[in-house]
Every structure is written in C-alpha cells, then in structure tokens.
Amino acid sequence: MVKYLGLHETLDVHELLTFKNICLTISSTMGALAQDEELKTILANDVTAGQTHIAQLQTFITNREAE
Template identity: 80%
Template sequence: MVQYLGLHETIDLHELLTFKSLCLTKSTTMSALVQDEELKTILANDAAAGQQHIEQLQKFITNREAQ
C-alpha cells in the first residue's frame, strides 16, 4: 500500500530539512574557527547528529511505501 504525505506535511518536512541543513552548515563552519577542544567536540557531535537527522528527513520525503 502506498501512502502519500499531505501538502502541509510535505511543506513542514521541507522546512525542517532546510533548518537542519542550516544548523549543519553553521556547526561545520564554526568548528573550523573554534580553538577550544571541548567546543570543537560538541560541534562535531552536533554536526554528526544533524547529518543523521537530515538523512532521516530525506527518507520521509522520498520513501512513500508503508513500513
């Protein structure tokens, strides 16, 4: 059975995907400028988590088959 997202759900997912992409870009960019090792670690962990979140959101948009 194929399930389709509603228009508002698709728009919400795109907004979340845009926000998470911006957060990932900011974490990656700032980690190159930071000198404190603890803060670098925090930003690296945030970037890794952000990448996973983006992949999950992309699956919601592209995978429309029922689980």
C-alpha cells in the first residue's frame, strides 16, 4: 500500500468513518430498544461488524508506515 493517502482519499475515508460511526450508533441504540430476539441478534451482529469496519478504516488514516 502507498505510504500516504492523497487529500481526496483521506477525505473519502473520513466520510466513510463518519457514516459507519452513525450506523454503529443507530444499531447499538436500536438493539437496546428492540423487543424481538431475532432482531436483537441481527443488530448485535451489525454492531460487531461495524466495529471491525471502523477499525479497518482507521488503519488507513493512522497507519502510515505500512507499505
């Protein structure tokens, strides 16, 4: 991977991070309010996947030593 992202690429990753954080907040909030067990499971899985995706996106911005 390239050592540094271009400005437009950094902004795109930041936009994706913002979107994923909003999705994570919604899924976690709705999971606490959901009555249906199957829906709670789906939302819990979405929270777990969202956390993984956010961590991966953060590496693009913070890990500039990888090549």
